[in-house]
Amino acid sequence: MVQDIIGQFHPAIIQIATQTGTGTGFYVKEYDVIVTNDHVVQDNAEVTIAGKSFDKTLARVWYTDRKHDLAFLQSPANVEIPAIRLGTYEALKDGDEVVAIGHPYGFNYSATQGVISKVDRIRDGLKFIQIDAAINPGNSGGPLVNTSGEVIGVNSFKIQGGDNLGFALPVNYLRQALQLYAPHRGISSTRCHSCDYLVLPENIDSEKYCPACGTEVKLPKMPEQEVVPTGVAKTIEDILKELGKDIKLARDGVNRWEVREGSAKIKITYNAENFFVVGDAYLCQLPQDALKIKPLYQFLLQENYRTNNLVLSCQNQNIVLSCIMYDLDITKEGGVKVFDNLFKKADFYDDLLKNEYGCLDRIEE
Template sequence: MPSTVEIVDSFKDAIIQIATQTGTGTGFYLRKYDLIVTNNHVIEGNAEVTIAGKKFDKALSRVWYTDRKHDLAFLQPPAQIQLPEISLGEYDRLKDGDPVIAIGHPYGLNYTATQGVISKVDRVREGLKYIQIDAAINPGNSGGPLVNMGGEIIGVNTFIILGGDNLGFALPEQYLRTALDIYAPYKGKPSTRCHACEFLVLPENLDSGKYCPSCGTEVKLPEMPKEEFEPIGAAKTIETILKSLGKDIKLAREGANTWSVKEGSARIIIRYNPENYFIASDAYLCLLPNDPLRIKPLYQFLLQENYRNRGLVLSCVNQNIILSRVVYDLDLTAENGVQLFQQLFQKADAYDDLLKKEYGCLERIEE
């Protein structure tokens, strides 16, 4: 039987980060079906989402299958990327007290694994069985795999009870396996499983454009929108600026009011907080050097640059060196924003190279 460390390592390349305009979540790749599995509520309302993994950069992914009743969705995997094979276990063999591992991206802490046990194998909620676990799962874990000690997926981490003490629930693999087998013959077609009668609805059998042909319930296929998503207010200004600077907006979006872009070797995260009206742009550069003799001259350089730079601040957070700019939303326009962001991007890339070359700073490790 593999160790916990071996199990987690074997899964990391198959765990997928998922982002939409409104939030983030987790998914996992199943080679047998050549699909990414996640929760429906992670991608809800989107026919296209952003995905990223250990073996590939951010990319757009088509949503092919949605299932509101079982809270499942299947996505298109990245092209020409070899991802590891992970297998489904057997729900019928589970027992209360069995040890389990939940893997996901809670609160943006990528590739987090938590251990626990099955509190109850067959907790029934709204007519479905769920695996109740005490392994800590949090927002961002949704759609990630629940794994047994044999390294097999036994469930999809789906929801928690707010205010509960580690009360997490995973959809058993038997429901997932059934959904995968139902959709497999129609792979590459947008589809949805009727939440009333569980009939698989496809474009060719959709009744009157919006009804299940089996029971008449209104359903919605994951179809690409005729018009692109348009943010409003400060978010729209930020996206207009990023477009002007040649950034791909769809790939930059990382949830509500958050964007992430690369400029050379630097990674810049832009966050807008509508509650305090400020836009914070943080460029993550390199890491502090290991040599203690280099720290003092490095700090002196950072302080000198902060004195010279107007509106930009170099700081150290843990081991990270960060170049930041904060702008009040009413002061930001599409015109002045191009100059402000461009200066940040260019300085970030230049500082990253200089700090590594002149002060022995270390390459930042991206998760």
């Protein structure tokens, strides 16, 4: 039963990334929006999204709600995503089985099973569903689902240091927010965290105050000038831009980027604590024919003597082409040469290893 629920929800689960982090969302077809947490989008008016049925793309943030920790994003165009049902909060009982679905710590489409510890835990004047199913960084914004395959909450937060003390916003709050937003779909809006009034561009007072109570609010408005990172992160983005990559789509969280070159996927990470930048190009997988593995290993070792600043290795079943640079040494000019070489060789080796050694296409989530 749980497996059926997970399979049903996978196409509707959305990966979300910003410059400052990652999270989860889910598509609600009835309102044609992607639902997530407000703290996932973090004041960004545009975020990167990806799903089972579409490649990574940019999505506009249309609605934010700090009090209920909700945000609604524009859904991808010309993509068919199956409908999922919203459940009824009033029908929930302590002890009911639930499943939390999301992308914790980058492990995509993970599901954790548990039970409702308390249906109506009060926190900051709101009711939350307390669950013992693990909610971890990256899970935020994903759906909490009952055994009937209905969304009964939005995974929101956990108690730091607590043992599986997770909390989800009940679906009745979500339904209220969706109904409030629906007549203004496609318009930048925010819900006042003091009086719950829906603030729109047409009614906002002096461009920053709620017209009902005077509380300072902020609409999800596209900045006039793009906010760019500084230091090594800026240098990396300058390099990627020089190589023709879309920076906004490449961003994959804090000091992380992901790009494609041909059939290869390249992940770039800046480890500020250890002062180095790593580029890992994930190529194909080891062949099923055992007789081809030994000559393949010999080829990889031989190529490591020939490649300049690049290393071929095996990580589990994956063949990976990597480069490493220390942050004090990296410059735009030097980085362009290193990454250009990595990108070109990644695409080259991916094709060669499949054609010459029977390597398999890499399995992707």
